[in-house]
Amino acid sequence: MSKRIEVNDLFVYYGDFLAVEDVSMTIEARSVTALIGPSGCGKSTFLRTLNRMHEVIPGARVEGKAVMDGQNLYADDVDPVEVRRQVGMVFQRPNPFPTMSIAENVLAGVKLNNKRISKSDANDLVESSLQAANLWNEVKDRLGRPGSSLSGGQQQRLCIARAIAVRPDVLLMDEPCSALDPISTLAIEDLMSELKNDYTIVVVTHNMQQAARVSDRTAFFNIAGTGKPGKLIEMDDTSTMFSSPSQKATEDYISGRFG
């Protein structure tokens, strides 16, 4: 069951440095939300606060609320590890575990958590996850090969399969195609539109065409200058954002006048 996230007055810090200022937005369930904006505007930083990956970096902290299904992710009694099980993440560069085979990579979320799983359940999970990631047909004969033996695009789909094998409600993608060639990019984009039937997807991209192609809603982040915090400028349906944005900065960015 995919879930909707409401973010209220979120401030993100690295130590004393305010990286992202006062973000409030609603991320709808069963849809793709794209975060766009120039480099350094804090869109990736913001994305990482949604599954509390942000605090992995020493000194990083967050103020404000991110509410998923009535539960504030930043409430005192919430374990960040538990949040990450429900909000999966795919990174900019494909990062399969080099010591594991393709199948083991898919099962990583289960195996690394010391959970017991029967052999047939494991096989089912590998197959369903890989099929969900549109990778099954390409790798079904070599599940025992190392994950790093795949091409970049296949590795990224393997990482998606690994993320959805934990059965998250939300899937965060941090520029998932920036390290890939155009054909692999297309495959990932197709996959996103399939996955949104079951998951809430948030994708950071610097490719505006991609945002226009895959997303239902788009949020534009901007930064006033170096050293200043990033800000959410506006958020709307993707078609509105790309045809008639309400803010001048959004229009400038989308029409390519800066960034």
Add this chain to the structure above:
Amino acid sequence: MAVLSPAKTKQNSEDEPAVKRSKGGLVGRLFHGLSAAAGLTILLTLAAVAGFLVLRAWPALTASPAELQEISWFRADSLLAYVGPLIFGTLLASVIALLVAVPLSVGIALFISHYAPRRLAQGLGYIIDLLAAIPSVVYGLWGALWLAPALNPIFEWMTSALGFIPLFAGYQPPAKNILTASIVLGVMILPIITAVAREVFLQTPRLHEEAALALGATRWEMVRMAVLPFGRSGLISASMLGLGRALGETMAVLMILSPGFLYSFFLLKPGQHQSIAANIAAKFPEASGLSVSALIATGLALFVITLAVNMFARWIISRRSEFSGAN
């Protein structure tokens, strides 16, 4: 069909809160604590080393000269007067070892980093590293039984041709003098200095090197303009690390040097010098009571000296490096 439906597999997600506190937190904190405790043992060990040495050296540090005189081998007015020539011998041997090793190491490191063919460089590095793998007792054997006879004709020539310089006067075979011991020490610290120097030279920014070459510099001029200035502080700290190692080396000195307790610059004469470490190893097996304390007191002096040298080296390194960790 191909797409998983999370709702089908997670029945309990309806009636439980979306996120809950995990049971793994305790184990995680335990693991964190365990690793921090391991880190603290380092502190404890060092404190224990210093503490126990002081504790056991205390009787000798506080003993009257008359009491110290009762030790059969103790022929000095005070502990300080006893340890003085030992410190002198230790420093002399180590400094000569440095004089032998540093120029050679720089040459070898340059050869590996900038002169030898790229494909060979790593293999050549391994060969030098082999020198570091050889146990000190083997160096002792080699120095006493191979190198000393091999140096004999050279030393004879030196003392007859250069004997007017006091440094080289009065050679008596066999070559169980401090110069032989220092040469062996030099060989032993050679791989340490070379390894650091090699790393530093390889880190020279390529742009600097290419800039020098683009100005029409020869390879040597490039090395002098770009590589050596860049590696200077690295070389100093590498030498300090080598010095620290040479100061504490026991076996090579013990097995080669014919000992004496003088402040003497006769490098070729036997029976003039002794190092702290070798002196302890020579006397310790037969020592008991106060003599053990006296030897441990000399060990304390060695500990302090090496500590100072190493800290100085690390200080230079830390001033230079701004490397960041994985995180």
Add this chain to the structure above:
Amino acid sequence: MTTLPLTPTPAVPTGPGRGAASGTSGRTRLQRWVPWAVAGGSVVVAFLVLLVAATPTVASVVALAAVTYLVVLTVVSRVVEGPRWATDRLATTLVTFAFGIALIPLISLLWTVVSKGAKVFGPTFLNTNMVGVFGDMTEGGVYHAIVGTVLVTAAAAVISVPIGILTAIYLVEYGRGPMAKGITFLVDVMTGIPSIVAGLFAFSLFTLIFGPAYRAGIMGAVALSVLMTPVVIRSVEEMLRLVPNELREAAYALGVPKWLTIIKVVLRTAIAGIVTGVMLAVARVIGETAPLLLTVGIITKVNWDLFDGRMTTLPVYAYNQYSQGGAGVDRAWAAALTLILIVMLLNVVARLISKFFSPKASR
């Protein structure tokens, strides 16, 4: 003396002269074969000179030829190519010689140990101890010393490997701020502890607790672990830092807690490097002599009990046999050979492990 090597110079195509002012690329350089010719000439000259003046030996011919080569090549280069290139050639020669000089101790040492050690080295030597061996008897062996070395070193590894790995984990994964900085500094300080001081420490510690006559293998093991722990920490730390952060993040994003990520991802990825580092650390301390001389001592028979009584170890055995002289010297060489073989074996296995078992980088 310079006549012989000089003969090739007229063959340089653009003829004599400095060519320094000759513009873009017209500088006269020595042909590639000239240094080789000079080298060959130097050897011949050195041999001839020594034949007249003294008796030539390999060492003296090589030494004189090296000096001749150095001087002649520099002079030739200075005349033909100009001073800048002459300095460059001189530097190249000196740097190459430096490497050659470093090979002298290595080769002579290995050769002496092998040739002298082979005299009594063999299955019997490895299989007997020193009980009832005295005077000029050439029997006796190192079985008890091998047992002692293996036991003491293994005990040292048992102490320092867990501490070392955990400390490295702390420094890389958890450590922040002054405490981590302090520990890093102390590890550096600990690396510099002279081995004999480590021996004195173990001696002080145990004799204070168990009385002045106490001697046991465990004393040596504690001394060695003081020397070994910082080495283990350093190499494990290096290996852990090589594990890309992306893998840690990948695991965190799957909802894996930090401690499981460290054990199952970080350590698993770095395991080959860690094993290699540990083996190299073992190889480093297995040859330590001085601390064992002070604590473990020597005995003629096998002692399997780490906690009671003296034990013989290979390095102390070698030293002891050397200092007794006579037939002992042969046994000292053979023990040195045994020790070197063990150390080399450890080194080779360590390198093979890191070569074959480290995960291939994903890109």
